[in-house]
Amino acid sequence: MIIEKGQRVDISQLNDIIIRMEQDICDTLAHRTLSVETVVSALDQLSQKIAFGAYDQKISELSSAHAEEYKEQVVRMMRRENIEYKIKMELGDDLRHAVMTNPPLGQSAIQVRPMPLGVILHIAAGNMDGLPAFSLVEGLLSGNVNILKLPQADNGLSLEIIAGLVEIEPQLSNYIYVFDTPSSDVATIKKLSEMADGIVIWGGEAAVGAVRRMAPPGAKIIEWGHKLSFAYISGYEDEDRELRLLADHIIKTDQVLCSSCQTIFLDTEEMDEVYRFCEKFLPILEGSSQMHASKSLGIRADKTLRRHFENMNRLLTRNKNCSGDCYQGIGCSLSAQTDSAPELSNMFGHVRVKRLPSQHIVSGLRPYKTVLQTAGLICLPEKRDALTDLLLRSGVVRVTRAGTMSALFSGEAHDGDYPMRRYVRITNVE
């Protein structure tokens, strides 16, 4: 399925569309301007449509167990107040309006005029429900023509939402092209990328690498790669509450998000302290796992089987790093490990626990700087500022409390950047 000029077209017409797209896009770039207000107003109306249940059917099909929560989030995010706030935070005044420079020493002035990049190709991954539509929205808000390649895993929700948006505001139709061509159709993706000023790629290393190899030299590539997050513990303000919130976060996110806790670091050099922590934390994690257990037998069985495999494999290979230090609970487990690497866990209730003394935070984490995202920090109040600073210096881009590692904060950056800033360019006119 393709969306072209607000119309749904069958994929069999792909080649014809690509041929006429180039000219259509030039016409749009030459003669039209997309005002921010047009997009904001359409999004606000869309938000109400979603709130009133227009997409409930599709949303209920989502694999996520928290579909209702997800709907509320989307509705809130798209409201006028939030979108306007987002624009203000991300673009500020400088990137929204043309200004004249006023340089020192009597040098000549020049106009600074922010412009959209032009055409953005979004290659969206199926790693979050509805993500393709959000990526496109950011492209629209910064005034660009957007070509969106949907992921195979999309259940049609993104397509429905985008079609709904164009229906609300037909002016947007010149700025939106959607394709659900498979990633294996390299020829098409190459043609689409040749039309683009910027390529936004969401996904893991393999997807990003593939796009880098295919993109025309000089094309601006904007990567939103996969990330790793962890919790860091150095004392407590309210131990029981903080550990329970951390456990809830681990279980509720299934540890599949960039911001999900994979490893818990303790501010210590002693392995004994790691073991003591595991003994204390396991029943808390178990409690949370039982409270939030999936209703699906298949999902629970899969998680149990993964953990069972890990146990058997560890015994079989006599894995020294984890020798005898696996703490098995019902629906969850902890492994006490002797190294200090932030590492992907086996997910679904399985967490690694390691030592990382605060004086080694930067040296220990630096090797992983390109993948670090959130650190959920539990510590004594008087240590919070210093530890936050160390974590940020090591490459972490987000420090939160442990229970809110995956919470959305209005106005926050994404992986160390404001996306819309990357979707505009600064031009100068004398």
Added chain:
Amino acid sequence: MADRSILFLKGHPFETSETDDLFLSAMKENCLYQYNHCEAYKNILDGLNLHPDSIKDINHIADIPFLPTLIFKHNRIFSMSRKRMLIRATSSGTRGKRSEIGFELSGLLCGLVMVMKIASWRRILSICPCNYVIFGYKPHRGNRTAVTKTAFGSTFFAPAVRRKYAILFKNGEYETDLENIIEQIVGLSRSVFPMRLMGFPAYTYFALRMMDDKGIRIKLKKGSKIMLGGGWKQHYSEKVDKQTFYQLAERVLGIQDKDIIEFFGAVEHPILYCDCKHHHFHIPRYGRVVIRDVDTLKPLPMGQVGLLNLLTPMVYATPMLSVMTDDLAVLRDGETCACGLKSPYVEIVGRVGLHDIKTCAAGAAELIKEDAL
């Protein structure tokens, strides 16, 4: 290995409760052999503080470590020298890595006797020649999958006039050609010989549905059969209930439900499970089944759904006396089936699954894909 021989070579295939003692001692024999000949397996038993001698009655066989099939995909574990392994077979590796399992001569002989006994019980053995239509892979030198070997082997239950395959090896890779196989079915239906359609249920079902859509109606010769095996694989979401399948087969091919026979087995558990005339998988004397709780892995009583754990002492070359599948199943009392067999039967009700999981944690997608269960 004496008890294994008695278990496999003698008696009726469904004397199950009658052979509990024999089964137990054959399992102990095998377990002890693995303990002494396979370091990896010894590591597991030692790690769990379990010695083969501590398995004292039939209920204790559930204590034998149950290895997930994924273990065999990650590790090559053998308990004999390569020379003594007559065959090494791989799983079909539907989603990623493949298991590799070794079989020794004596184990294969046990297997052969088992297959002949079950085939004879189910009246699959015939001297009347027939045409075979195989919804599976055409054998090829590079293909060592057990499912290809068994499909080919099964074409000897009755002498083969012709063998036609739905999945052909073309230009270096396997390709499914259902259109072609439908033409072959229509062509072969005019032959004087009966036809046996066999192979993956999903492909068989897709082909029958295509024939139904085209309005094709054939009446196959008496003695024709559909033999299904190999699981639904990646087409699990298309799984249809048995009644729908039987009605479709009768409408399109004129084959009655009594002539549809279903099998299941896995390279990691090579016991032939064959359905009875009421389409139930009774446990044969060669294996036992433990259904395990999806959260705690503790054995469950009859009637409750859990993970399917299959046990058999058949093979010595690989320590697979107790394997954990990724199927969800339930055990039923044999007495509730009208076929007359007393042995409990297994109903497969689903497959574990996180297939559609979405993730943005670094490395997670690769991990999930690689370790697809």
